[in-house]
Each structure stands twice: as C-alpha cells, then as structure tokens.
Amino acid sequence: MNIHYLTLFPEMYEGVLGTSILGRAKEKGIVSYHAVNFRDYSGNKHNKVDDYPYGGGAGMVLKPEPVFNAMEAMDLKSPRVILMCPQGRPFDQKMAEELSEEEDIVFICGHYEGYDERIRTLVTDEVSIGDYVLTGGELASLTMTDAIVRLIPGVLSREESHQEDSFSTGLLEHPHYTRPREYRGMEVPEVLLNGNHRLIEEWRREESLKRTKERRPDLLSDQ
Numbered sequence: 001m002n003i004h005y006l007t008l009f010p011e012m013y014e015g016v017l018g019t020s021i022l023g024r025a026k027e028k029g030i031v032s033y034h035a036v037n038f039r040d041y042s043g044n045k046h047n048k049v050d051d052y053p054y055g056g057g058a059g060m061v062l063k064p065e066p067v068f069n070a071m072e073a074m075d076l077k078s079p080r081v082i083l084m085c086p087q088g089r090p091f092d093q094k095m096a097e098e099l100s101e102e103e104d105i106v107f108i109c110g111h112y113e114g115y116d117e118r119i120r121t122l123v124t125d126e127v128s129i130g131d132y133v134l135t136g137g138e139l140a141s142l143t144m145t146d147a148i149v150r151l152i153p154g155v156l157s158r159e160e161s162h163q164e165d166s167f168s169t170g171l172l173e174h175p176h177y178t179r180p181r182e183y184r185g186m187e188v189p190e191v192l193l194n195g196n197h198r199l200i201e202e203w204r205r206e207e208s209l210k211r212t213k214e215r216r217p218d219l220l221s222d223q
Ligand code: SAM
Pocket: 083, 084, 085, 086, 087, 108, 109, 110, 111, 112, 113, 114, 115, 127, 128, 129, 130, 131, 132, 133, 134, 135, 136, 137, 138, 140
C-alpha cells in the first residue's frame, strides 16, 4: 500500500511514521509513506496556498490550484482520496478494514478555516475522526493511518493479532491480567488460572458482553 499526504506540514509525519509498528511496516516493504507539501505546487511566485473568502468573513480558504496541481503530479491510477474534514463521515473500524485493502490512499489535510469547495470534486471520501475541531488534518490522517496499517496482513505479529480487538468482533474486548497473581489485595480471576480453555473462552465472551453493555450499548444494537 502507498499512502500519500497532501499537507503544509510534512515534518509532522516523520516521527510517527518511523516509529513502532508503522515504522516496521515500512521497513518490511508492506507500506510506503509520502508526505507532499502542496505549497510546492501553488503555481504562483509567492507560494501562496490560501486566500480571503469570497463574500467576506473570518479566516482563510485553501485555494484549489495547489491541491489540483499536486494531485496531477502524483498521477495515481485509482486512489482513494480522503479529505480530512470535521463535516465528513465518522471514521470507524469498519472503514479502517475497508481502506486496509486499497493500493493507494491520498489524505488531503486542511489547515485553515476551510477548503475551496471545488477541491471536493477530487475526493472519493470525506472523513472526520470525531465531533471536535483540530487545527489541521495531519493528526487526523495519522490516526487513520495507524488504524489502517495495523490491519494489513503481515504488519502485526501473531502475538499482536487484531482479531480479538475491540470493534473487530463487534464488541469491546474482555479484561486482561498478567503476573503477579495477587497485587495489593487484587486477585486474578480463578477461571484464568485453571487451564480450561473452554471455560476461559466462555468467561471472556461473557466479560466482553458485560463490558459492552455497560460502556457501549449502542454497539449491541448495531449487531
Ligand atoms: N472551519 C472548518 C469547519 O468548521 O468544518 C474547520 C477547519 S479546521 C480548523 C482545519 C482542518 O483541520 C480541516 O480542514 C481538516 O482538514 C482538519 N480537521 C479538523 N477537525 C477534524 C476532524 N474532526 N476530523 C478530520 N479532520 C479534521
């Protein structure tokens, strides 16, 4: 998979994409990351990427030319082009699964008041990572990248498997315990110590259901 970011702040990507599982996925050749500064494609001599809104009002608007020019320069066959936008479809695990099968993904990251509406003609999806407003799309695109890349086969090791993760099963995940068996008076549930795999599975399933009912009953009604 090739992931491209159209951004005014390519330096924001280096640390996150070079670290831990995202960095390993790149080293293994499973994914490549390309942060492109669309200021380089402004098409004007002052490298201006934003301008005042027609009709007046506060804030600056991202001009169409830099984004169109940068997209054309990338010349990708049939990418998923995702506009990071608080007004978009809310991102979730299902969308991460769907996107993990793509060949090329482009994230367009805004950083001002808004986009010139004509930029929307370039995109296949408008996506929000939650009902709050960030200063720019960079952190949102990194959040999505993390959720997507870990689902690509070969990225996680068997121990790190995502099959049992919250949302993958439609439920929240069951509680976990590790050594020591007793810590400050808090005991590990007996069922996890007896080696009976059937009973352990049953306990995990019940705990998973209980946790989902308590914390996210909306997930149960989605099933
Ligand atoms: N004026 C815009 C509005 O009210 O919809 C918000 C612009 S925001 C300050 C600047 C940029 O941050 C957006 O263009 C988008 O790329 C990104 N952004 C902010 N919040 C986001 C969210 N919840 N999900 C995805 N991207 C977001």
